[in-house]
Amino acid sequence: MSDIAGTKPALRWVVHASVLFLVVLWVVPTLGLLISSFRTADQIATSGWWRSLFPSEQNLTLRSAAPDTQVLENGLYVIEGNLFDEGTKATISKWGVSSRAVDAFSPGDTAELRKGGTITVDATGNYRMENPEEFTGSRGSRVFATAELPPEFTLDNYHKVLLAEDSTDSMGRAFFNTLTVTIPATIIPILVAAFAAYALAWMDFPGRALIIAAVVGLLVVPLQLALIPLLKFHLNIGIGKGYLGVWMAHTGFGLPLAIYLLRNYMAGLPRDLIENARVDGATEFQIFTKLILPLSFPALASFAIFQFLWTWNDLLVAKVFLIDASGQTTVMTNRIVELLGTRGGNWEILATAAFVSIIVPLIVFFAMQKYLVRGLLAGSVK
Amino acid sequence: MHPAFQGLLTIAIGVSGCVGYFYLSNQFLDRVLFPPRGPNAGRNINRANMIRPWLFLFPALAALGLYLAYPVVETLRLSLTDRVPGGGYKWVGLDNYIQMAKEPKFWEAMRNNMFWLIIVPAMSTAFGLLVAQLTDRIRWGNLAKSLIFMPMAISFVGASVIWKLVYDTRPAEQDQIGMLNALYVFFGGTEPQTWLTIPFWNSFLLMVVLIWIQTGFAMVILSAALRGIPEETIEAAILDGANPFQIFFRIKVPQIKTTILVVWTTITITVLKVFDIVFAMTNGQWETQVLANYMYDKLFRANDWGVGSASAMVIMLLVAPILVWNVRNARKEME
Numbered sequence: 001m002s003d004i005a006g007t008k009p010a011l012r013w014v015v016h017a018s019v020l021f022l023v024v025l026w027v028v029p030t031l032g033l034l035i036s037s038f039r040t041a042d043q044i045a046t047s048g049w050w051r052s053l054f055p056s057e058q059n060l061t062l063r064s065a066a067p068d069t070q071v072l073e074n075g076l077y078v079i080e081g082n083l084f085d086e087g088t089k090a091t092i093s094k095w096g097v098s099s100r101a102v103d104a105f106s107p108g109d110t111a112e113l114r115k116g117g118t119i120t121v122d123a124t125g126n127y128r129m130e131n132p133e134e135f136t137g138s139r140g141s142r143v144f145a146t147a148e149l150p151p152e153f154t155l156d157n158y159h160k161v162l163l164a165e166d167s168t169d170s171m172g173r174a175f176f177n178t179l180t181v182t183i184p185a186t187i188i189p190i191l192v193a194a195f196a197a198y199a200l201a202w203m204d205f206p207g208r209a210l211i212i213a214a215v216v217g218l219l220v221v222p223l224q225l226a227l228i229p230l231l232k233f234h235l236n237i238g239i240g241k242g243y244l245g246v247w248m249a250h251t252g253f254g255l256p257l258a259i260y261l262l263r264n265y266m267a268g269l270p271r272d273l274i275e276n277a278r279v280d281g282a283t284e285f286q287i288f289t290k291l292i293l294p295l296s297f298p299a300l301a302s303f304a305i306f307q308f309l310w311t312w313n314d315l316l317v318a319k320v321f322l323i324d325a326s327g328q329t330t331v332m333t334n335r336i337v338e339l340l341g342t343r344g345g346n347w348e349i350l351a352t353a354a355f356v357s358i359i360v361p362l363i364v365f366f367a368m369q370k371y372l373v374r375g376l377l378a379g380s381v382k
Numbered sequence: 383m384h385p386a387f388q389g390l391l392t393i394a395i396g397v398s399g400c401v402g403y404f405y406l407s408n409q410f411l412d413r414v415l416f417p418p419r420g421p422n423a424g425r426n427i428n429r430a431n432m433i434r435p436w437l438f439l440f441p442a443l444a445a446l447g448l449y450l451a452y453p454v455v456e457t458l459r460l461s462l463t464d465r466v467p468g469g470g471y472k473w474v475g476l477d478n479y480i481q482m483a484k485e486p487k488f489w490e491a492m493r494n495n496m497f498w499l500i501i502v503p504a505m506s507t508a509f510g511l512l513v514a515q516l517t518d519r520i521r522w523g524n525l526a527k528s529l530i531f532m533p534m535a536i537s538f539v540g541a542s543v544i545w546k547l548v549y550d551t552r553p554a555e556q557d558q559i560g561m562l563n564a565l566y567v568f569f570g571g572t573e574p575q576t577w578l579t580i581p582f583w584n585s586f587l588l589m590v591v592l593i594w595i596q597t598g599f600a601m602v603i604l605s606a607a608l609r610g611i612p613e614e615t616i617e618a619a620i621l622d623g624a625n626p627f628q629i630f631f632r633i634k635v636p637q638i639k640t641t642i643l644v645v646w647t648t649i650t651i652t653v654l655k656v657f658d659i660v661f662a663m664t665n666g667q668w669e670t671q672v673l674a675n676y677m678y679d680k681l682f683r684a685n686d687w688g689v690g691s692a693s694a695m696v697i698m699l700l701v702a703p704i705l706v707w708n709v710r711n712a713r714k715e716m717e
Contacts, residue, residue, distance in 0.1 A: 011626070019516050019526050022509075026530045026594065032561065033544045048559050049547075180388070188396040195404055196442035203435040209716060211439070216712040218450045220705050222655050224677055225694045226449060228687055229456035233448075243388060247396075252449020255442055284434055285408040313537030315658045320682075333539040337662050340543065347547060347559070354543040358536050365535035369528060376602050 030358075037351040038153040044347045055148045057093070059102065062143045064119070064127055067135035076130050077117075083125040083143055088152075092123050095145040102144035113141055121145070157352040171356050173328075174335040178312060178357070180243060181322065181331060185250035185311045186304055192251065193258030194300070198288050200259065201266035202274055212263065218256040226253070227320050234321065242329065246322040253317070254307045261378055265299035266292060302375025305368050309361050332357035400441065407437045454698065461691035478688040488693065490669055491676040494585050495700075498656065498672060501586070503649040505593045507642060510600025514608055515630060527605065531598035538595070538658030545591045546663060549577045581669040588670060591659050596652065600645045607641040608634060647704045654697055673697050 035049045047056060062083040070079045084090055094103035097111045097119065105111050107123035117131030121143060129141070161171050199205075200212055226249075234245045269292070277287050293300075311317075315333040322329050330338075336353050339346075365372065411433060412418065416426035461478055463471040482488050513530055517523030533541060550560030551574050558564040563574040578584045611634055619633045635642070657674035664670045666679065673693060680690035 015516050016520060019513070019520060019523075022513055022516075023526045023529050026533065026597075028561070029544045029548050029594070030532070030536070033547055036547065044559060047557050048561070048564050050561075050564075051557075184392045184396060187393055188400070191397060191400045192441045192445060195400075195438040199435040199438035203431075203438070205432065205435040208435075209713070211443070212716065213709050213713055214451075215446070217705050217709045218446060220651050220701055220708060221450050221454060222651075222674075222694070222697050222701055224655065224657075224674055225457045225698055226453035227694075228460060228681060228691060229453040230449060232456075243392070247392060248445075249449065252445045255446055256450065259442060283408070283412065284438075285405065288438075309535055313539070315537070315539055315661070316678075333537055333658070336539050336543060340546070340662055347550075350543055351547065354540045358540045361535040361537070362532070365532065366528075369531070372534075373602050376599065377606050 033351045034355060036347055037157055037355045038155070039348065040154055040156070041346065041348045043152070044351075045345075052151055052153075055150050057146060057148050060145050060147055062125075062145055064129060064140035064143060066140045067137055070129075070131075070135050076132060077134050078131075079127075079129040079135060079140070081127060083121070083127060083145065088125075088149070090125060090147040090149045092121065092125060092145045092147045095121050095143055097141065097143060099142075099144060103146055115141070119143070157348045158356070161349060161352045161356060171332060171335055171353050174330050174332045175356065177329055178331045178333075181246055181250070181318065182308060182311045184247045185254070186307045188247065189251045189254040189258050189307060190300055190304060193255055193262055193303070194293065194296070195288070197259050197262035197266055198292055200263045201269075202292075203284070215256050215259050215263075219260060221256075223253050223317070227316075231320055241322060241324045243322065246318060249317050249321045250307075250311050250314075254303075254310070257306065258303050261303050261375060262296060262299050264378055265296055269295055298371060298374060299378070301368065301371040302378065305364060305372050306375055308364060312357075312361055403441065404438070408434070411437065457691045457694050457698070460687055461695050464688045474688065478692040482689050482692050487666075487671055487676060491666075491671040491673045491693075492696075494669075494671060495654070495673050497585060498589060498592075498653050499650060499700075502589050502592050502596065502653045503646045505589075506596035506600045506649050507604075507645050509593065509597040510602075510645065511604050511635075511642070513597065513601045514605035515634075518605070518608060527598075527601060530601060533595045534598045536595070538591075538656075539662050541591050541595055542659050542662035545587075545594075546578075549587060551576045578664055578670075579668045584664065584668055585670050588659055588663055591663070592653065592656060596649050600649065603641060603645050604638065607638040611637050647707070651701060651704060654700055 032049045035052060036044050039049065039052055043052060064083065065079055065081045067079070069081075070077045072078075083092075092107050094106060096102040096104040097113060098104070105121070107121060110118050110120045113119055113129070113131075115135075115137070116133060117129055117135065119127055119129045119141065121127045125145075125147075127143070129135070162175075163172065164170050200208060200215075230249060230252075231241075234240060234248075239245050239248075273291065273295075274287060277291055282290070313333065315331075315337065318331045318334060322331065323334055332353075336350070336357060339350055339353055411430050416430040416433075417423075418427045418430070420426075460471075462473065462475060464474045464478070466472050513527065517526050520526075536544070547559075548561045549563075550558075551563055552558050552560075554573055558567055558574055562577060563571075567574055577587055615633055615637065616629060619629050624632070655674055656672060657678060660666055660670055660672050660675045661678065666672070666675045673696060677690050677693040677697070680686045680693060684690075
């Protein structure tokens with residue numbers, strides 16, 4: 001069968017190319033942040049992340065070993081070594097010994113040192129300094145080099161963000177706080193909603209249609225309206241700001257979607273099954289726990305993913321109901337916003353912090369995409 | 383007590399509380415109140431079945447009422463009152479709304495929200511439809527869809543950081559590290575721009591973030607709808623000599639019109655509630671204010687609950703038509 005991606009080869013090629021273009025467009029911003037999180041602050045600040053994938057030419061200031069390493073060979077004082085750290089595979093194209101002429105020499109050339117003696121540097125950074133008299137001073141000679149460096153990545157940022165003791169950059173506590181908010185806020189609404197959904201799907205009682213309509217209406221009520229009244233309520237009954245409040249708020253806000261999704265799914269289960277169970281003398285409670293709940297697993301999973309993503313990624317509810325002045329109960333989204341304010345230029349910290357918070361939802365997303373899609377399809381009000 | 387432990391305890395208490403409530407209340411109904419035996423067995427069964435649905439519904443209805451229905455009424459009340467120093471409220475009628483209408487920031491937020499409401503749903507739906515159609519018949523279509531769908535899992539805050547790096551600006555003499563400026567300079571732009579501070583256009587750059595997130599959602603739903611189109615209609619069109627574009631616009635799009643509308647309204651609601659992106663990227667500076675962020679400013683920075691609630695009511699008012707439409711559709715479907 002044919003459509004736009006039809007039988008004409010030229011058109012087919014255009015389709016492939018445009019899909020590829022769109023995919024690249026959609027993935028590249030995230031990729032940029034991911035790559036940046038593996039670069040040092042200097043690297044991020046001096047070159048675009050896309051350059052880090054290729055060898056880059058950089059102007060470096062290096063230093064030879066200190067004079068106390070010199071040895072006496074056949075009447076010459078000699079210092080030998082490599083200008084780069086161990087493991088760095090750089091290629092020098094030009095070098096110099098003075099900051100005014102950083103590209104005066106080519107690899108293999110020999111230069112006169114200002115303090116006496118000569119230095120020879122080859123392309124890989126090996127050098128040999130020779131001097132008929134003893135080298136003096138406490139530090140080695142400076143060497144300016146234009147070198148091509150291979151791509152270089154580091155895990156230091158993650159180490160700093162996740163494990164650092166000093167609290168300004170740390171995400172460790174926020175990570176656990178987010179987890180603490182998310183898990184109860186995902187499980188409890190499922191349970192409450194499942195019972196209600198069963199009643200709305202399989203029990204007959206006056207007012208049922210009205211309640212379903214109300215649930216559909218509440219689906220779109222902006223939670224912005226709930227902030228002040230509920231904060232007031234929480235303060236009045238004494239739970240104030242804290243985990244209990246944020247769990248309750250997420251439960252309340254998640255319920256309409258949960259009830260809606262689960263009711264639609266349960267209403268689609270075969271009628272015979274439930275009637276037979278009733279005839280066999282099962283109580284409604286038994287029917288629900290033994291029959292409906294296991295059969296509704298796909299819908300339960302769909303909602304669980306939604307609620308998990310939504311509570312994990314939430315900023316507003318946490319800001320209003322959880323985070324107090326003590327700073328002990330911050331969540332990751334809030335930490336990132338704070339970092340954006342205080343360390344707006346420190347991309348290595350920002351990128352890493354953002355990725356720490358993004359990675360868990362991404363894993364959930366790719367592992368359970370099937371259920372997410374199913375939930376989306378069932379959840380959009382038709 | 384460590385919060386993680388507290389969390390586990392809450393799960394345990396919450397789950398066992400829920401299960402216990404449902405189990406015990408059902409037991410009470412069947413064993414004590416209306417046991418299905420004795421002289422009134424038949425009557426008792428009927429009565430028990432009348433009450434049972436409400437036992438199942440009670441926790442959900444209580445939570446919905448308290449956390450969603452009551453706040454709507456309470457916010458309306460707050461928007462018509464002012465807090466009196468020292469506690470209590472006084473009735474001020476429409477003063478809060480009038481005060482809000484006099485603020486240029488409110489109208490800036492309204493204007494920006496108008497653009498958001500037009501552009502984000504339109505672009506997300508259009509891109510979603512395009513991707514859904516293009517990936518329909520190619521072999522790596524599922525992979526492509528999965529990658530375009532991915533931003534759905536990323537928080538608005540995370541997305542803000544991702545795009546802030548794209549929009550980053552360095553002084554002209556340095557290498558640009560933001561992609562937008564790098565491209566801009568590469569294609570002959572004179573000076574690197576500080577994109578997020580350019581009034582009017584910066585709002586569009588913020589919208590890009592939401593479009594980037596919402597396209598995946600539109601794509602998933604529209605892709606399913608496209609697959610649901612009966613093959614015969616397309617075959618017939620091909621036999622009649624329709625070209626691919628005619629098939630798409632004249633045959634396919636009309637058949638998924640309702641789904642497009644559903645996607646459109648769902649994204650519209652998301653747009654009205656958008657807060658995190660503006661809050662994290664510009665915080666409403668440089669004329670990027672939107673209603674949800676304006677409201678947050680009023681409630682929690684200016685501590686003005688009256689005007690804050692009034693602006694929340696404006697959001698509610700804008701959502702209301704969609705709410706009514708959804709409810710009517712749902713009722714029609716159930717009949």
